Amino acid sequence: MKNLALVSLFAFLLISCGGQKKQQQNTDSQPETEIVVLTVDDLYENAADMVDKEVIVKGTVMHVCKQGGGRCFLMGSNEEINIRVEAGEKIGAFNQEQMGSELEIVGIFKEVKTEADAHNPAGEHGEGDDHEHDAEMDEAHRIIAESEEEAEVVYFIEGLKAKEL
Numbered sequence: 001m002k003n004l005a006l007v008s009l010f011a012f013l014l015i016s017c018g019g020q021k022k023q024q025q026n027t028d029s030q031p032e033t034e035i036v037v038l039t040v041d042d043l044y045e046n047a048a049d050m051v052d053k054e055v056i057v058k059g060t061v062m063h064v065c066k067q068g069g070g071r072c073f074l075m076g077s078n079e080e081i082n083i084r085v086e087a088g089e090k091i092g093a094f095n096q097e098q099m100g101s102e103l104e105i106v107g108i109f110k111e112v113k114t115e116a117d118a119h120n121p122a123g124e125h126g127e128g129d130d131h132e133h134d135a136e137m138d139e140a141h142r143i144i145a146e147s148e149e150e151a152e153v154v155y156f157i158e159g160l161k162a163k164e165l
Contacts, residue, residue: 035056036056037056037057037058037104038055038056038057038058039057039058039059039076039077040057040059040074040075040076040077040081040082040083041076041077041081042057043055043057043083043109043155044076044081044083044155047109047111047153047155050109051109051110051111051155052108052109052110052111053108053109054106054107054108054109054160055106055107055108055109055157056104056105056106057074057083057104057105057107057157058074058102058103058104058105058165059074059075059076059082059083059102059103060074060075060100060101060102060103061073061074061075061094061098061099061100061101061102061103062074062075062079062082062099063099064094064095064096064098064099065094066096068093069087069093069094069095069096070086070087070093070094071084071085071086071087071094072084072085072087072094072098072103073085074103074105083155083156083157084156084157085103085105085107085156085157085159085162086107086156086157086158086159087159087162088158088159088160090159090160090161091159091160091161091162094162098164101164101165102164102165103162103163103164103165104162104163104164104165105157105159105161105162105163106159106160106161106162107157107158107159107160107161108157108158108160109155109157110155110156110157110158111153111154111155112153112154112155112156
């Protein structure tokens, strides 16, 4: 009777330890992050949070640049909503045959800096006590500030991979 109890206990321990190991392996093999493919419309809705992040976006090719195919434009829900995709070294070039087809692009979502930002990054000119001020310089800074406020923010994707759907 003792032998039967010991064998049963041993079998129970062996089975229960094996079950935990399998259960633990199943949770380890599940993917940690879910890949989200955005539409062009979705991308613009979350644009401020997406700048300089890797994105995956799909859309219909509405234009391919004829000068070497260095960029294309993906259309959203209508022609007014579109995003420029720069092919870069990773993709190479887009071709005219892709017009009208669905593409899925992996790339870095970028924001175009305004001319005012390029002239005065982070307000470096005209800030601080040691900077000389005159009427002409003050007027130039006023114009720069106004243009920054009125400038339209433009976004594009620096392409890393392209897949035709």
